[in-house]
Amino acid sequence: MEDPFGKEHINTFKELLQTNVPAATAKIKAYLEEQDKIPLNIAITGESGSGKSTFVNAFRGLDLKDQSDAAAPTGSVETTMEVKPYPYPNFPNVTLWDLPGIGTTNFPAAKYLKHVGFERFDFFIIISADRFTENDVKLALGIQKMKKKFYFVRSMIDETMRAEEKTQSEFNAEKSLSIIKENCIDGLLKLQIESPQVFLVSSFDLHLYDFHLLTKTLERELPAHKRDTLLLAMPDVHFEIIRKKKEALKAKIKYLAFLSALTAAITVPVFSVEVDVAMLVKATDKYKKSFGLDNMSIENLALKSGLPFTDLRAVMTSNLSVVVINKELIVKQLELSGFQVTSFLMAAEEVSRLIPLIGIPAAAAISFTCTYKALEDCLNMLAEDAQRVFKKALG
Known part of the structure; x- marks a missing residue:
């Protein structure tokens, strides 16, 4: 969904307050709600045993030993026998679809795309544990013909690199990775794949190798309204991801602040403060989940990193x-940082009550400024914590 206010993002309170305030409020609320519900469907496919299910779990930030119903089952034999959705734990609108292995007896390549219902997916990730095969190429050509995006992932690259190190007298990791990628690209070009994009990934160590390049590519090539949807759901495996999450979340603060301003203009005293504080709670909880700082995400990270949760x-x-x-926590934390949030909001209401004509725009302005600063402070605190946790867990 595009920004309903265009590039200028509502320049002044005056423009809003001179129009239909309830309608403007409803418009901003609808925009924010729809932003949280934008669907993103990612297909993970490849031959049997290529590591699809392991990649699905890693991409969703789960511990790879997780045997719960939330995790995709993994094993040395084909474990995916049907198209199965795996939503992100904190972002159910983002779904990874673990597809059956292409080329198996049950799912020959010629009928594969129709069987899995390719139309529902935003893009495909084709996974191989070694060289990309004839079936991988047939699938890619089919997706290419349907004008869908697809990306090649060489999984288990950590195992490949260990083997390379054991068999080379003068091992150079960077050179070996470059050769592996070039060989993959050359092979795909010879089989008529247009501009193949290949990424070398270890599902056990997403912060290494090419996973961050894959995320950058997806960010660049996804439609604008779906970029943040994927970004906010992804696990924090790179400082750059944390930075971009912070930017994406900060870009939405102005809309919440405008809601606060409009609420101050049209509601009765006390109720406006309650609405603003409830908004702060909801937004801060979203920030916390986006940065993977909720208990479930930290527990998964602790298991993956081998560090105690504590x-x-x-x-x-x-x-x-x-x-x-x-x-109570929001107010206390902001007060510890020197920001008396409730005092500012109550002041806005008092101005509105005592000076009806001039007071309404003034109250709206105070409420906007207060809410914007409160949300920005909360976002900065959580982003800094996310960086500390990432550094502790992954170095």
Whole structure:
């Protein structure tokens, strides 16, 4: 969904307050709600045993030993016998689809795309544990013909590199990776794949090798309204991802601040403060989940990194990261940082009540400024905690 206010993003309060305020409020609310519901469907496919299910679990930030119903089953034999969705734990609108292995007896390549219902997917990731095969190429050509995006992933590259190191007298990791990628690309070009994009990935160590390049490519090539949808759901496996998440979340603060301003203009005293604080709670909880600072995400990271849960928690300095978000916590944390949020909001209401004509725009302006700063402070605190946790877990 495009920004309903175009490039200028509503330049002044005056423009809003001079129009239909309830309609403007409804428009912003609808925009924010739809942003949280934008669907993104990612197909993970390849030959049997290529590591599809392991990649699905890693991409969703799960511990690869996870045997719960939330995890895609993994094994040395073909474990995916049907098209199965795996939503992101904190972002159910983003779904990874673990597809059956192409080329198996049950799913020959010629009928594969029709069988899995290719129309529903935004893009495909074709995975191979070694060289890309004839079936991989047939699938890619079919997807190419249907004008869908697809990307090749060489999984288990960590195992390949260990083998390379053992068999080379003068091992150079960077050179070996370059040769592997070039060979993959050359082979695909010879089989009529147009501009193949190949990424070398280890599902056990997403922060290494090419996973961050894959995420950059997806960000560049996805439609604008789906970029942030994927970004906010992805696990924090690189400092760059944390930075971009912060930017994406900050870009939405102005809409929440405008809602606060409009609420101050049309509601009765006290109710406006309650609405604003509830908004802060909801937004901060979203920030926390986006940065993977909720208990479930930290537990998964602890298992993957081999560090105790308490060690990862210990590096966080904000109270927002360590307990359930509620209005008392938000207010207390902001006050600790020197920002008296409730005092500012109450002042806005008092101005509106005492000076009816001039007071309404003034109250809206105060409410906007207060809410914007409060959200920005909460976002900065959580982004800093996310960086500390990432550094502790992955170095």
